[in-house]
Amino acid sequence: MSEPVGESERGPVTHMAATTKLDYVFTPGVAQSKNLHGLEQGKFIGQRCPKCKKVYTLSRGSCPTDGLPTDEIVELPNTGTVTTYCVVNVPFAGQSIEIPYICAQILLDGANLSFMGLIQEIPTGDIRMGLRVEAVWVAPEELGPTMASVKYFRPNGEPDADFETYKEYL
């Protein structure tokens, strides 16, 4: 008699690894390409909704409120306001920045949508809502079509923004 098929001295199979890896070519689209080319030149590019006139940064090409193409291109300044923030004290796998560090939502001047950015050159205890900041870009030869072109944001020395100016963006 042969051994029953599928049995061995190693006992029943309780685990199996089925590794899945899929590669993709990402299409940023017309709008996001303009944003990415802006970053390549050390500039923030926004797009304005023809109806509600809001300006979106890192737009996907439509106004999420009105569903209309945001065709008007707006060059945005290097400065903005911290609307809210978080001090990261917890280490995690793949962490590239020394803890503690500050992660903040930044509303660029003239924009109607904030995005997440790293804040440096300020003690973590001094971070606050309304802090005025400016972008610090990587060296010109390192600029690329990526948010990594922005090294971080730092206080620009202006007085804190009035809460009324950013209360809609929290």
Next chain:
Amino acid sequence: MSTFPDLTSGHRPVGVVSFAQYDNVRREGDHNEVEMLMPVVAEVFANVGITKDDVGFICSGSTDYLVGGPFSFVTALDAVGVWPPRAESHVEMDGAWALYEAWVLLQEGEIDAALVYCFGRSSPGDLTEIMAVQLDPYYMAPLWPDPTSLAALQAQSMIDAGMATEADFAAVASRARRSALANPKAQVAYDRSPEELLREDYEVAPLRRHALPPLTDGCAAVVLAAGDRAYELCERPAFITGIDHRIETHALGARDLTHSPSTELAGRKAGVDKKKVDVAELHAPFAHQELILVDALGLADDVELCPSGGALAANPMMSAGLIRIGEAAKVIWSGQADRAVAHATSGPCLQQNLVCVLEGV
């Protein structure tokens, strides 16, 4: 008083009143999903003179596996603009199933119109690998079988059972691609005889190139409206008189691939055989699958099959099923047909099937 057809499914007449689709292309490299959807959603509303404020529900169909990013269906909503907040839902399936969900909600009677849309691009990733991820994770997916090879097993089973020949597959492809010549949204259309097609090399035996669907980037949208609202928006709405969907086991080895009992059951529940069928838009990505579907639905010889060219003309993932419903609605609107059957499929080798009967008054 408006007149409505007799219903097999549901109790409230719901009609397809508008349909739009993107230009089906091999590779949409310029526009992202939101940018692709925006003009299609705008067109489907403009066709019937309404806006997003006129629909009480939005339902979409798509899968993140095609985009390669999480929550792509959430960002896709930006193409509609959901402010003030809307009742909205999503299925990780072809848009035909999103239409089913919207139809169910319309049955409840609280809303009178709904938007259904779907999108799917084959170009960002390798579809032969991506489609393997939908298979059972223990025995099938680790083998990474590609969709064409699985379809070829099905086609070979038909040949082995004496049900069809390679010439029959070529005849389906020849007719579909010739019909597609009249479809401005077709990606692959030509006038070639079955004999000529049979001279092509095998992709995976017994399937030659002509028996395979094209790789397509595309999206589509439909507006549904219930009762009198349907007549306000459309002179001759394509009323859904029957709709049903059924699924078979995920274990390919446990299925008889030469038949589609799920289509047969769905077709019966949807009342396909109750009256004469004029046109059938079948979602058969591979040529031989049309033969299985015709058999399962019991379609007579005089039924016009896939006037659009079907999925052999263009096969945008997660969308080709809803497009079949849209194309079937078109022949009702025009008066070219009084009763049309639309079919959508999902999963390997026709695993899951939806059948929708559309009628004009």
